[in-house]
Amino acid sequence: MKNPLKRNPAAAIEKAQRELALVGMTLTQQRADRAQKISDDAEIHEIQELDRSIVQNENAAAILRDKIAALQLQHADEQRQYRQRRYEQAIAALEAKLPERFHAAEEFESSLKAVAVAARKFRDVSARIDWPDDVPLPLGASPWFHLNKNRMSEYLRACFQPPGVLLHHMTRREVEASEYIARALNADKQATGFAAEVKDCNAECVAQLREYSAPEPEPEDEITEQEAAA
Numbered sequence: 001m002k003n004p005l006k007r008n009p010a011a012a013i014e015k016a017q018r019e020l021a022l023v024g025m026t027l028t029q030q031r032a033d034r035a036q037k038i039s040d041d042a043e044i045h046e047i048q049e050l051d052r053s054i055v056q057n058e059n060a061a062a063i064l065r066d067k068i069a070a071l072q073l074q075h076a077d078e079q080r081q082y083r084q085r086r087y088e089q090a091i092a093a094l095e096a097k098l099p100e101r102f103h104a105a106e107e108f109e110s111s112l113k114a115v116a117v118a119a120r121k122f123r124d125v126s127a128r129i130d131w132p133d134d135v136p137l138p139l140g141a142s143p144w145f146h147l148n149k150n151r152m153s154e155y156l157r158a159c160f161q162p163p164g165v166l167l168h169h170m171t172r173r174e175v176e177a178s179e180y181i182a183r184a185l186n187a188d189k190q191a192t193g194f195a196a197e198v199k200d201c202n203a204e205c206v207a208q209l210r211e212y213s214a215p216e217p218e219p220e221d222e223i224t225e226q227e228a229a230a
Helices: 009-039 045-128 142-148 152-161 166-169 177-185 189-192 194-210 225-227
Strands: none
Touching: 009 045, 045 152, 142 194, 152 177, 152 189, 152 194, 177 189
């Protein structure tokens, strides 16, 4: 059976320190006894026998001190190896999570690019809506209020502009990055309803125009029978 202390330097150190303490107490007592024997004029062989025992215990104490020093070095080395293993395990655990973070970054980048593509498309589609020549803008009608791009800017501001931007401007304090992140984290809530609102605006624009009749043509604008038939 293997000595369990060899697998546990800390316990071995503690055991050796207890033994060294006992040897030290024994030496203290033996030296006191030797001094007493000399004072009492004891026989030389008695003192010699005590001296041999003192030397043996001094050698034992020296061995125990060497043993403790070696065990402490072993324990320190094992502790260093343990910390190194824990360190490498922590790095490995961190490294294992990084690919998922990278894929999330790719998704975030793609989403931002998709926002740009969608914004350009909405801008271009809106710009291609030319006002029909045959539908003069009636007095009081304001269909461009429904068809302009302001709503897109309003939703973008609601999604990404941190609160208190005016205050930041007045105080010259930089907007914290965390404020932009906080807005982005809730952008889905702020963006909800944009498409439905645009749909309603489209319907309102057409409905507003249909409230009016076609304007009476000027005499020079009267159409011919052939144009009417066409």
